[in-house]
Amino acid sequence: MTLAGRSLPVGRIDPSLPLEERVRLLGEAARAIRRRDLEMVRSAALGHIGGDFSSADIVATLLLAVLNIDPSRPSLDDRDRFVMSKGHSSGVLYATLAAAGFFDPAWLDGYMEPLSPLNGHPDRKKVPGVEANTGPLGHGLPIAVGIAIAGKMDGSNRRTLCLVGDGELQEGSNWEAMMAAGHRGLDKLTVIVDRNGYQQGAPTEETSRLEPIAEKVRAFGWAAAEVDGHDHASLLGLFEKLPVIAGRPTFVIAHTHKGYPVSFMQDRVEWHHKVPTTEQVRAALQELA
C-alpha cells in the first residue's frame, strides 16, 4: 500500500492572500485531508467516510481560513468556536485540526487504537481544538447556543459556528435550541447543515421529511442561506458576510454529496460507514490525487 494518503500540508491559510490563492490552497488542503482520512479509516477499519467527505470542504474552510483561532493557543478566551455536532465525522475533523496545526499529524496514525486520544467520536479533554464531546446526535447545537449566549452576556465579538448533519436534524433537541436562539436573536451564531440528503440507512426525505428546511428555520426566527458546500469560494464569500440578517442567527444549508468526490462512493447510502478495501482505497486516492 502506498503512503500517498499520508502527506498533509500543515498551517492556516493567510487571510491577506488574494481570494483566488486562498481558494487554490483550500482545494489542495481539502484533497489532502480526504486522502489522510481515507488512510485513517482504512487502518482503523472503522469510520464514517461518507459524511466525512460531504463535510470536508466546510470543515477545512472554517478551520483553515475563516475562524479566528490560534492552534498554538487553543484555549484563548475570545477564540471563535467551532462545534462539530456530527461527531461521527471525527476522521475529517481530526485530519483538519492536524492540518491547522492543533496537534502533530502523527497522532492520526493511532485513530481509534487502544488508548489513542483520537476516539471514534471527539473528546475535548484529549484533543486540542475540539470544543464539545459529540457523537450522540443532537448535542452540538444546544451547546453552541449556550456558547453564543455567554458571548452575548460578555459583549464578546467571537463567533460560534456549528456543523450538524441533516439526518441529525430529526432530533428534537435541535429545534428546542433553535427556538431559544431565535428568541434571543443570537446573531453571532451560525449553524451549517451538511445537506447531503442521506442519513444512516436511507435518504432523509424517505425516512422523516426535513423539507422545507429554509422555511422552517425562518419561522423559528433565523436567517436562512444556501450554498454549494463543496465550493470554497462560495463558502468563503458567505462566511465573510455573516450575519446574513442583523439580530438573527444564521442557518446555512450547505448542499453537499455524501462521499464526494469519489465516483464510487458519492450519493451511495452504504458509504455512511462502510470501510473501503485496499483496492478501493487505491482507486479513491487516485481520484483524489
Added chain:
Amino acid sequence: MTTLVGPDLFDCRDAFASTLQDLAQRDDRVVVVCSDSVGSSKLVDFKKRFPHRLVNVGIAEQTLIGVAAGLANGGKRPIVSAASCFLTARGLEQIKVDLAYSHAKVVVCGMSPGVAYGELGPTHHSIEDVAWLRAIDNLAVVVPADPKETEQALRAALLHDGPVFIRVSRMPVPSVYADGYQFVLGKSFRVTEGSDVTIIANGTMLARAVEAATLLRGRGVGCRVVSMPTVAPLDLAEVRAAAEETGAIVTVEEHSVRGGLGGAVAEAVVCQHPVPMRILGFPGFLPTGSATWLLEYSGLTAAGIAAAVDDVLQHK
C-alpha cells in the same frame, strides 16, 4: 450440568431478528419501531417481509419510545429496537413515564450494549443502561447471555404483563445453555454447583464466569455459577441462598460497577444476609479500544474473575 460453552460464536442480534419475524408471523399486532436503526438492529429482512409493520421514526429516540407507547395504546404490540446507548439515555424519561409508570406493554430492545462499540468511545458505550433502568419501578430488565436466551427472553417479554427492556448483545458470544434450557422472567439459573463461593453473572460475562469456575475447580475451589439474566425483578431467593450456602459472592457484568447487576445483588445481600462481595465491571468512562481489548483492559476475563474470587475468599 445443563450448560455447554460451545466453540462457535454468535451475534445475538441474529437470534433477535429471526425471532422477531416469527413473532410477527404469529401475531398481527406485533410492530417494530426503530430510529434510523434498520441496519444496526438487523431489521433489513423484517422490513422486506413486513414493510408496513416497521415504523422508522427517524433519528429521534424520545419520539421512538413515545410513539411505541402510543402504538400500544392503539392496540399494537410494539417491539422497539435501537442502539442501547442512545435509546436508554435519550429516551429515559419516556421509558419511565410513557412505559413503566403508564404500564404500557412495550418491549424495548437495546442493541449493541456494554462496550460493543469499543473504538467509537464512551459516547457509544452503554455501561450505565442497566443501572438507569433497574431504578425504574414496573420495568423488567433482562440481560441475555446467548442466542437461545435472547430468543426466549423476547418471546417471554411479549407475554409479560408490563414493559420489558432486553439488552441484545452484538459482541460475539458462545452459546451457553444446553437444549433443554427455558428462560423464565425473574428467575435465575444455577449453571454449576459449588459451596465455597458464588459467581453471579449475565450477558456476555456468563461464559467467562463458567470458564473462571473451571479454572478455580482445578485449584480446588468449589464455585457455584448463577446466571442472573433478569436484573429487575431480581431473584432474591437465589441471592439469599448464595449468601447463606457459599458465604462469598462475586458479580460480573459488562456494565459499570455502579448500580447494575452488582448493585442489585449487593442491595439484596446487605438486607438479607451480609457476606463479603466483589463487584466486577467497568470503573468509569473507558479509553478507546476494541471491545475485546476493553474487556481485557478491565480484567473482565476468566483469569480476572478467578483473581477476584481468590481475593473475596481471603475475607470470608
